[in-house]
Amino acid sequence: MAHEVEMRALAEYLGQHNLKHTKQRELVLAAFLEARRHVSSEDLYQVVREKYPNVGYTTVYRTMKLLVEAGLATERHFDDGITRYEIEHEHHxxxxxxxxxxxxxxxxxxxxxxxxxxxxxxxxxxxxxxxxxxxxxxxxxxxxxxx
Ligand SMILES: [Zn+2]
Ligand SMILES: [Zn+2]
The missing domain is CATH 3.30.1490.190 (Ferric-uptake regulator, C-terminal dimerisarion domain)
Known part of the structure; x- marks a missing residue:
């Protein structure tokens, strides 16, 4: 499976918080890991929707919030008010x-x-x-x- 480490981290987080482990959440995580840096949930939604039209925007949005809580994504707020996400390996x-x-x-x-x-x-x-x-x-x- 691709992104095995991150997928396992997500599964662990969901388990610890009694949250449902859904295929859709995995799809959003995979899309995020493969996306360019500083991606918004709207951008991700466009990508996911192409392959999986039944995944809604709300799912993408909520999953990204979840990934931040799980420490798999970092939220960025620049002046335009759009929330963007990235993987912060090192401070920059x-x-x-x-x-x-x-x-x-x-x-x-x-x-x-x-x-x-x-x-x-x-x-x-x-x-x-x-x-x-x-x-x-x-x-x-x-x-x-x-x-
Ligand atoms: Zn950055
Ligand atoms: Zn420019």
């Missing part, structure tokens, strides 16, 4: 293009360290952080320059 931050919606990930050790230093200076304990830069990506800047 984002550059978000407000024109085409492209999301670029980045990691910067200096930013991470500076954040820790600032927090220490104020005796603040960081639990999590979000660092998002909004602007225009290369393609969108080029289009604007040409116009």
């Amino acid at each position: 931050d984002h550059l978000v293009c407000i024109k085409c919606g492209k999301i670029q990930e980045f990691e910067c050790r200096m930013i991470e360290e500076s954040q820790r230093e600032i927090a220490a200076r104020y005796g603040f304990r960081i639990l999590r952080h979000r660092h998002e830069l909004y602007g225009h990506c290369t393609e969108c800047s080029e289009i604007a320059d040409r116009a």
Whole structure:
């Protein structure tokens, strides 16, 4: 079976919480694991629906919430109000293009360290952080320059 580790984790989570283990939930998980990063439940619904027309949007939406609770997906909220999902292997931050919606990930050790230093200076304990830069990506800047 594909995605054996994740499927087992989902089954375990459902079992622990007395939730029904359905084929539809497995389909949504598989679609999520195969999707590009920062995918919305609407995007996933479109993908799942092509192969399995009897899976409804609500099922996709609820399953994604479940995957977040189970620790299999991470929720992201950018400025446009759409909830997106990704698998967070390692901490990273984002550059978000407000024109085409492209999301670029980045990691910067200096930013991470500076954040820790600032927090220490104020005796603040960081639990999590979000660092998002909004602007225009290369393609969108080029289009604007040409116009
Ligand atoms: Zn762009
Ligand atoms: Zn990301």
